[in-house]
Amino acid sequence: MIYLDYAATTPMSEEALAVYTETAKVYFGNSNSLHDIGSDAARLLAICRKQLAALINGEEKGIYFTSGGTESNILAVRSIIQAHRHKGNHLITTVTEHASLYHLFQQLETEGYEVTYLSVDRFGRIDIDELEQAITPNTIFASIHHANSEIGTVQPIQEIGKLLRKHGVIFHSDCVQTFGKIQVDVRAMYIDSLSLSAHKIYGPKGVGAVYIDPRIKWTSCFREATHESGFRPGTINVPGIAAFVTAAQHICDHLSDEQSRLEQLRQYFISQITEKQLPIDIEGHCDAHLPNIIGLLVHGIEGQYTMLECNRYGIAISTGSACQVGKQAPSRTMIAIGKETEEAKQFVRISLGKPTTMADLDRLVATLEAICQHRKG
Template sequence: MIYLDHAATTPMSETAIRVYSKVSRRYYGNSSSLHDVGSDAESLLEESRRQLATYFNGNPEGVYFTSGGSESNHLAIVSMARGNASKGKHLITTETEHASIANTFLLLENEGFRVTKIPVDSTGTVEVAAVREALEEDTILVSIGHANSEIGTVQPLKEIGLLLKERGVLFHSDCVQTFGKIPIDVKGIGLDSLSISSHKVYGPKGVGACYIAPNVSWCASIPGSSHENGFRSGTVNVPGNAAFVTAAEEMIDSMAHYERHFRMLRNNFVDFAKSDDRIVIEGHPAEHLPAIIGFRVKGLEGQYVMLELNRKGFAVSTGSACSVGKQSPSKTMLSLGRSPEEARELVRISFGKSTSKKEVEALIQALEGILASMDTAKSVQAGL
């Protein structure tokens, strides 16, 4: 099976596996315990925290380890919204956010907050003017994902960040898809908070982190939480966090190399798509993650294409892995202005460190076979 679904999850790197195993044996103590075994685990945890903060130019005191990107999104938004509710009750997000964010804003709406969802253009881009127009006197928080997980469009966070700093509005971003793939500088962008996940960068699943700048007020989601400086409950996964940081370091050290590699693979696929007008590539033509390609085959449901490719030995998806099993059209595609039928046509391929040019060429050949079958079926139908 040729795996082309790295935006859904990645295999653990060998180095991360070794670190996880070693730390599990040697640093097995509860990092909150006061004895030496606990203190050893705590020391390693704090070193992991310090190191992780350097990867996005954050302050170690603002790093909180979690169970993954979804929990990080939820805790960041809920904690900051509740912690700043005395300043206002208006929140802003977009129509294309991950389900963990959309559902968190729904929860806050039920608590009395007002939520404005700003639209995106036909490429999936949030326009700065739309953010400016949505701001109100009591706006306290804006959450906009760094890159869309289905089509790869990267948002102009720096320009939005400058606007929000001028207005004194907190800025959170879901950076799960971009961390380790493109540079992130929370201070340069103007982010007060971000969410990242281990299993997207070849680390273990069930591990992630949330960053909230130390100067930002927040209120614990669960009162009386005793771990991560009161940010969340539950014994901290020291081996998982050490492996996460190790995997992240490997990705960031090789970021430029893989960016060039992914762009070369993308160009190969785009050249193929241009040769057949039945294939439509979605997303921004320039501001995108090169490793993610969302495309449509006109007239074919994405689920059919995905299953046909699976039969031919390719693992791809029909969009966000968190929506698997749902027959409803892609929310992102609908937000781009596509019809429900077009939205159901979405297929996503996403490259990883191991993806080769030969594998992409094999994928293209498989898609050519599917297109040829379409032509044959039409010919037979026309002859009836």
């Protein structure tokens, strides 16, 4: 089967698998244990923390390892706003955040916080003026994703970060989809906090990280938690973290070349769709986008049908974020960029990865052509 759903998850790389296996054998100790075996695990953990921090141009003291992107988002937001609640109760986010954040902010509204949900334009980008107008004296925190997981639109993060820094608003960004695909630099982008996930970059599932600038105060969500400086409870997954950081280093070392290769594949696919005059629109921003995510609107055909037919032809694609699969409602992102409900239900996403070739995309184009012709007939 041709796999074109890398935005949902990636297979573990050979390098990450090898490190996981070796670490599980040799550094199996609990990193909080005081004996030598525990100390060995703790030293490896410290090295991983330093290496991951370097990849985002942050400080090692700001890295906290977690069980993945969702937990990273939730703990980062709750830990920071809890420490700054005395300054105000107004929060800012967008209507197109990942489900883990969108639903968290809805929950926070029931807990006494006021939340402003920024709109996006037809390409999925927020308006900087709308962001500035949303800031009030009670605004303490904003969470704006680096890029959308369904259409791949990249937000002007540096401009956003600079504006929020000027107004003294703490800035968190969900970088789960962007880390390892485009440059992530917490200093250059004025990011105070961000979330990462291993399984999006050929690392293991169940591992992630939060970065919080050491100058930003946070309060633990868990009383008496002893792991990760009290950030979360639970024995640290040292082998998983070592594999995560190995995958991160490898993907960041090849970031520029792979970004260029994926962009060429993306443009090739779009050119083939255009050349064959298929009834398919490419969603998202034409310039500010991730190279690996392509959102498609297949006119007149529900996304679920397109996905199942592609699967029948031996091609794995998705109808959007894997965290939303099974929901009856259409894509929130599609509605936010101005699509009607029926149009929004016609959305599918393809996402490219390291093994993707031009021949894979030729197969996909031929399959989409067959699906469109069959429905038309």
